[in-house]
Amino acid sequence: MAAQRRRRTQKPTKDELLGYYKSMLLIRRFEEKAGQLYGMGHIGGFCHLYIGQEAVVTGLEAVAIKGDKRITAYRDHGHMLACGMHPNGVMAELTGRQGGYSCGKGGSMHMFSKERHFYGGHGIVGAQVPIGAGLAFADKYLQTDNITFTYFGDGAANQGQIYETFNMASLWKLPVIFVIENNQYAMGTSTERASSTPEFHTRGAAFEIPSEMVDGMDVVAVKEAGERAAKHCRGGGGPYILELLTYRYRGHSMSDPAKYRSREEVQKVRGEQDPIDMVRVRLLALKSVNEDDIKKIDKDIRALVNSAADFAKASPEPDVKELYTDVYR
Amino acid sequence: MKFEVLMPSLSPTMETGTLTKWLVAAGDSVSIGDLVAEIETDKSTMEVDAQEDGTVLELLVAEGSENIPINTPIAILEIDGDEMSIPASPPPEVVTEAPPKTSEVITEAAPKTPEVITEAAPPPKVEQPHGVSETLRTDVRTALRDAMAEEMRRDEMVFLMGEEVAEYQGAYKISQGLLEEFGERRVVDTPITEHGFTGLGVGAAFAGLRPIVEFMTFNFAMQAMDQMINSAAKTLYMSGGQMGCPIVFRGPNGAAARVAAQHSQDYAAWYSHIPGLKVIQPFSAADAKGLLKSAIRDDNPVIFLENEILYSHESDVPIDEDFTVPIGKARIWQQGNDVTLVSFGIGMSHTLRAAEMLRDIGIDAEIIDLRTLRPMDTATVIESVKKTNRCVTIEEGWPVCSIGNYVSSVIMQEAFDWLDAPVINCTGKDVPMPYAANLEKLALISPNDIVEAVRSVTYR
Numbered sequence: 001m002a003a004q005r006r007r008r009t010q011k012p013t014k015d016e017l018l019g020y021y022k023s024m025l026l027i028r029r030f031e032e033k034a035g036q037l038y039g040m041g042h043i044g045g046f047c048h049l050y051i052g053q054e055a056v057v058t059g060l061e062a063v064a065i066k067g068d069k070r071i072t073a074y075r076d077h078g079h080m081l082a083c084g085m086h087p088n089g090v091m092a093e094l095t096g097r098q099g100g101y102s103c104g105k106g107g108s109m110h111m112f113s114k115e116r117h118f119y120g121g122h123g124i125v126g127a128q129v130p131i132g133a134g135l136a137f138a139d140k141y142l143q144t145d146n147i148t149f150t151y152f153g154d155g156a157a158n159q160g161q162i163y164e165t166f167n168m169a170s171l172w173k174l175p176v177i178f179v180i181e182n183n184q185y186a187m188g189t190s191t192e193r194a195s196s197t198p199e200f201h202t203r204g205a206a207f208e209i210p211s212e213m214v215d216g217m218d219v220v221a222v223k224e225a226g227e228r229a230a231k232h233c234r235g236g237g238g239p240y241i242l243e244l245l246t247y248r249y250r251g252h253s254m255s256d257p258a259k260y261r262s263r264e265e266v267q268k269v270r271g272e273q274d275p276i277d278m279v280r281v282r283l284l285a286l287k288s289v290n291e292d293d294i295k296k297i298d299k300d301i302r303a304l305v306n307s308a309a310d311f312a313k314a315s316p317e318p319d320v321k322e323l324y325t326d327v328y329r
Numbered sequence: 330m331k332f333e334v335l336m337p338s339l340s341p342t343m344e345t346g347t348l349t350k351w352l353v354a355a356g357d358s359v360s361i362g363d364l365v366a367e368i369e370t371d372k373s374t375m376e377v378d379a380q381e382d383g384t385v386l387e388l389l390v391a392e393g394s395e396n397i398p399i400n401t402p403i404a405i406l407e408i409d410g411d412e413m414s415i416p417a418s419p420p421p422e423v424v425t426e427a428p429p430k431t432s433e434v435i436t437e438a439a440p441k442t443p444e445v446i447t448e449a450a451p452p453p454k455v456e457q458p459h460g461v462s463e464t465l466r467t468d469v470r471t472a473l474r475d476a477m478a479e480e481m482r483r484d485e486m487v488f489l490m491g492e493e494v495a496e497y498q499g500a501y502k503i504s505q506g507l508l509e510e511f512g513e514r515r516v517v518d519t520p521i522t523e524h525g526f527t528g529l530g531v532g533a534a535f536a537g538l539r540p541i542v543e544f545m546t547f548n549f550a551m552q553a554m555d556q557m558i559n560s561a562a563k564t565l566y567m568s569g570g571q572m573g574c575p576i577v578f579r580g581p582n583g584a585a586a587r588v589a590a591q592h593s594q595d596y597a598a599w600y601s602h603i604p605g606l607k608v609i610q611p612f613s614a615a616d617a618k619g620l621l622k623s624a625i626r627d628d629n630p631v632i633f634l635e636n637e638i639l640y641s642h643e644s645d646v647p648i649d650e651d652f653t654v655p656i657g658k659a660r661i662w663q664q665g666n667d668v669t670l671v672s673f674g675i676g677m678s679h680t681l682r683a684a685e686m687l688r689d690i691g692i693d694a695e696i697i698d699l700r701t702l703r704p705m706d707t708a709t710v711i712e713s714v715k716k717t718n719r720c721v722t723i724e725e726g727w728p729v730c731s732i733g734n735y736v737s738s739v740i741m742q743e744a745f746d747w748l749d750a751p752v753i754n755c756t757g758k759d760v761p762m763p764y765a766a767n768l769e770k771l772a773l774i775s776p777n778d779i780v781e782a783v784r785s786v787t788y789r
């Protein structure tokens with residue numbers, strides 16, 4: 001992953017590193033638990049895990065301010081946890097229960113929180129991208145200082161509507177960061193097999209949108225790139241593209257033939273580039289953090305995730321009356 | 330403390346699987362998240378991870394074992410009890426727990442015919458004749474423009490976007506003067522990028538604006554169909570009521586004249602199929618204005634189907650800025666006793682002409698303009714059919730899965746015993762629109778088709 005290296009502006013503080021560690025570990029443990037609940041039949045349908053990609057949302061959420069919006073596709077659990085949505089509500093949506101963010105009517109791929117400015121959770125590849133530009137259009141219309149983080153995958157990057165959106169966003173100087181989470185695969189298709197130019201960050205050039213390619217496994221690098229992008233957008237400079245090189249450890253969804261890449265490839269990334277290990281090492285290198293501190297965090301997060309799982313199993317299914325509600329307002 | 334690793338399920342339909350490979354051996358220590366085994370079904374392969382930190386005590390099934398039922402213990406871990414905050418063995422009760430008997434409840438509650446979502450029926454009040462307030466003879470084009478201008482004055486959140494809506498003043502001059510009055514912030518020319526700007530409009534609506542998206546014609550909205558249906562119509566439901574989408578999609582729909590197949594199509598039935606959308610197709614200028622104002626004020630996505638041929642049709646339109654027409658309410662255009670004619674949009678032109686021809690042969694038709702197709706005011710239709718005992722529906726669209734088909738089905742279910750003849754659906758012919766003048770004429774419905782249908786249901 002030969003991402004562009006930039007000089008670090010500032011070394012991250014201990015508190016920053018601890019924050020990243022907790023956020024990423026929460027996502028990792030949550031996703032593992034979701035996988036297990038799926039295995040036990042508590043979760044149905046499609047369930048796309050974010051394991052391996054935790055540094056992307058964690059680094060970018062670190063530059064978000066109050067009122068900033070975010071929108072993504074179906075691989076959305078990490079985004080929701082990172083923006084402060086409660087694990088209970090997310091897990092209960094996965095189990096299709098009343099206590100879920102969509103009262104059980106959306107499921108893994110379709111969750112929202114007005115309060116946290118999380119606009120979904122979209123199941124149609126690429127559809128969230130023009131919608132994200134529309135959120136930014138509203139901020140410009142209302143003259144706020146907010147920006148929208150619009151996430152999409154390397155597979156989605158080949159959708160025509162992305163380029164329609166790049167054009168409008170640049171033309172109208174919309175405050176939107178297009179975050180391309182390049183995890184190297186769209187289901188079983190590697191970027192080389194689907195894209196004539198797999199360097200997705202270059203694709204904004206035709207629309208004069210500035211862009212960067214970033215090591216998406218390094219949360220500190222992500223955060224720094226996010227700062228540059230946010231500064232550009234908030235300053236009225238229009239859209240910005242960040243291509244984050246990342247990797248998903250698990251299958252595309254729970255059922256995945258696992259035939260399109262080797263176990264060695266996965267293990268190599270896990271062993272050498274794991275975003276959470278990287279931060280743990282950094283933390284332990286600080287004299288003020290020791291193994292026990294780390295253990296305590298791990299334990300707290302496991303308790304949080306376990307109670308989310310308990311909540312998600314105990315929450316009742318939606319009342320049958322809910323079948324006919326929320327079709328119209 | 331002992332912890333059982335169970336055979337997981339990879340999909341809702343999976344019952345058994347094969348353990349293709351152990352990735353650990355007895356005695357190995359594992360951490361949470363470590364891979365312990367690989368399992369496979371006919372469809373997929375998945376790795377099983379350790380759910381706790383600990384040591385592998387025993388592997389319970391051999392590598393290569395097939396047809397292992399899900400939830401069968403496959404390995405035992407020894408784990409550190411103190412670290413645990415959940416019970417050591419995943420309680421089989423949880424897994425085998427009888428699922429709440431939802432399906433039963435649903436069957437009990439299910440209505441005999443599929444329930445169609447309509448708004449709480451508006452109070453059955455006879456619509457005020459337009460003479461109540463002062464009126465002005467206005468064409469549909471101006472009525473639509475006035476509706477938008479009034480609503481934009483009333484609510485800062487309302488804005489118009491689309492191709493050629495601003496500088497050019499609208500491809501069909503519907504937005505004439507709006508750029509001048511409201512400026513380019515609120516009257517936005519878009520690139521030719523239907524999929525993109527429709528999605529952008531949906532996002533703006535999620536964020537609280539009230540976009541009016543003009544399609545140069547609805548033929549081009551096909552490129553944006555995904556955003557209209559999957560994003561605009563379904564998100565309120567999928568978000569458990571959180572994320573509304575107050576947006577109006579409007580523009581000319583249906584056949585114009587001599588523009589052939591790709592530019593001549595009625596989408597009434599397409600959009601009416603979709604729960605979450607409201608669908609309006611007005612005929613008169615007064616209804617065009619009053620319904621567009623209601624559509625802009627509505628908190629749901631509304632498809633507003635206009636018609637190019639009707640743009641210059643005039644009628645008396647109330648000048649009162651508070652004049653609106655309720656969505657979901659049909660209008661009885663003309664009272665009659667012999668047959669009920671149900672139509673909407675341009676179909677009404679043919680229907681009114683047919684009604685005159687019918688009068689000449691002594692048939693007294695009751696004419697209902699549906700105006701809104703979803704939610705549809707079927708109550709007004711049923712009431713009328715109970716009086717006339719006969720019904721003909723008229724629309725420009727194609728015959729298969731048409732609006733008329735739906736109206737017929739409701740009549741059959743709710744007024745079967747009142748019918749003295751089968752319901753006939755007059756529609757456009759079942760072909761792409763031809764270009765040649767003579768063929769085009771044949772493909773469209775005509776007043777004669779309607780007269781023929783009425784004669785057949787009245788046996789005259």
Ligand SMILES: Cc1ncc(C[n+]2csc(CCOP(=O)(O)OP(=O)(O)O)c2C)c(N)n1
Binds near residue numbers: 154157187
């Ligand atoms: C329009 C559309 N086409 C196909 C699919 C099926 N599908 C779901 S995810 C996916 C792969 C997308 O890959 P990418 O954008 O790289 O995201 P990732 O899954 O890697 O996060 C496909 C083809 C879909 N949901 N929507």
Ligand SMILES: [Mg+2]
Binds near residue numbers: 186
């Ligand atoms: Mg991908």
